Each structure stands twice: as structure tokens, then as C-alpha cells.
Amino acid sequence: MSDSASTVLVIDDDPDLRASVGRLLRSLGINVQLFASISDFLASDLPDGPTCLVLDIRLPGQSGLDLQRELAAAKREIPIIFVTGHGDIPMSVQAMKRGAIEFLTKPFRDQDLLDAIQLGLSRDSARRETDKDLAALRERFGSLSPREREIVVQVARGRLSKQIAHDIGIAEATVKVHRSRAMHKMQAGSLPELGRMADRLKLVPYAPQRS
Structure with a gap:
């Protein structure tokens, strides 16, 4: 995959929601990878280009918040959009404090999801460009x-x-x-x-x- 290609990763144990989000994004020409669990996601290879993650809060085994902490600890900077059918204020605050892009309660409007995804992909693209520039600067200093x-x-x-x-x-x-x-x-x-x-x-x- 080329560096310019953007991909949305979706982790949700609801097959209907996964299929719905997948159809929506593909209809707009956006690459999407769908996962039923965090373990499936962790066993996969991340895309090379700008990426964001649509992540359910409540999942079998690890929760979405657990994965957010794990990614942060591993310094894997992926913009996260949380979705949940059981959201509450403390959970939302916790997710946003840790840098989540958005916290959407099911059922959410397609446009709200798309707006959050656009923001997430833009941020990841800018971060990757900054990292690329810094790597080139380190090479010149070397x-x-x-x-x-x-x-x-x-x-x-x-x-x-x-x-x-x-x-x-x-x-x-x-x-x-x-x-x-x-x-x-x-x-x-x-x-x-x-x-x-x-x-x-x-x-x-x-x-x-x-x-």
C-alpha cells in the first residue's frame, strides 16, 4: 500500500455495524479493515499510510479503553474514534482525556462518523509528515x-x-x-x-x- 492511501480500521463485535460501516466507507472510496475483536486487530499488520481507528468501548475480553492504553504505552499513535451503545459521561471523559478524536453513542449519524474519521485521518497524515521531516533532519545531522x-x-x-x-x-x-x-x-x-x-x-x- 502506498504512503498516500488512507485506511480506517474498525473493531466492533456487532457484525451488522461492521458491515454497515464497511459499506459506507467503501462507497466513498475509503479503504477499510474490519475486525470482530481486539485480538484479531493485534494479530494484523497496520497499514503504511494515514490511519484511524473506529473502536467499540465494550468488547469481549479487552475493552476499547484497554486497547487505547496499550497503544499509548507502545507509542503507536493511531487516532481513535470510540463508539458505544452503553456510553456514560465518565467513560467519555476518560477516553477524550487520553486523546480520542470523538466519542459517538450508537446509533450515530453517518455524517458524524465521517466527520470524525476525516479529522482522524488528517491528524495522522500530519503526524506522519512531521515524523518524516524529523527523520530526514536526523539523517542530515548524522x-x-x-x-x-x-x-x-x-x-x-x-x-x-x-x-x-x-x-x-x-x-x-x-x-x-x-x-x-x-x-x-x-x-x-x-x-x-x-x-x-x-x-x-x-x-x-x-x-x-x-x-
Whole structure:
């Protein structure tokens, strides 16, 4: 499956609901995978492209909330839309606090489900793009020489070229050469942009200022 293809995963033990949601999504050209249980879902391979999960709260064995916790613990970031025929306020609050997109009570309107799915797929697509950009940034940083990396970190700390030169015992002109090469390899158009890249890579640990 290509990265651009979106898929909706549906976990519900009600075969009629699964079939209904499956028909609805396929009629709109949306890829869908249907599961009767969490164990069936966990035994499957996740799609490569943007994904969201339509998940029943009450299921045999594990509950939907249990799966939400399990996915979070495993750092598997899948937007979740909860559906239930037995929803209550505490359950809804718990699900939303943990990052659920929506909490729909059966019977729900098709449009409400589709709106939630569109939001979930959009969020997952944006997250994947961010992750892709960060991976490329890490790769560019990895291409730097040890000295270039050292100077990037010092620049990110706000050190001037003459201060860096004094700290590591080389000429200021040499610092500027290394810095220029590092900026070229990192594809940074300016020092502030290089600093933002360093922030994204968390090269400089945050230290709260003392009052």
C-alpha cells in the first residue's frame, strides 16, 4: 500500500455495524479493515499510510479503553474514534482525556462518523509528515563530522564564533568554516533556522532559568 492511501480500521463485535460501516466507507472510496475483536486487530499488520481507528468501548475480553492504553504505552499513535451503545459521561471523559478524536453513542449519524474519521485521518497524515521531516533532519545531522556537530550544538546554545573558538581551542575563522559546512549539510538558510533545527533535534537540553 502506498504512503498516500488512507485506511480506517474498525473493531466492533456487532457484525451488522461492521458491515454497515464497511459499506459506507467503501462507497466513498475509503479503504477499510474490519475486525470482530481486539485480538484479531493485534494479530494484523497496520497499514503504511494515514490511519484511524473506529473502536467499540465494550468488547469481549479487552475493552476499547484497554486497547487505547496499550497503544499509548507502545507509542503507536493511531487516532481513535470510540463508539458505544452503553456510553456514560465518565467513560467519555476518560477516553477524550487520553486523546480520542470523538466519542459517538450508537446509533450515530453517518455524517458524524465521517466527520470524525476525516479529522482522524488528517491528524495522522500530519503526524506522519512531521515524523518524516524529523527523520530526514536526523539523517542530515548524522552526516556532519564530529567537529561540525559540536559547533552546531554550541551555536544552538547561543555561543558566538569567537567564544566557540576559545572554548575548543581553534581559530575563529576555522569555526566559521565548520559552521558554514554544517549549515550547508543541514540545509539551513540562516543561523536562526539552524537553531530551530537544533531545537527539533533536542540537541540542547532545556534548563529552566533560576529566579
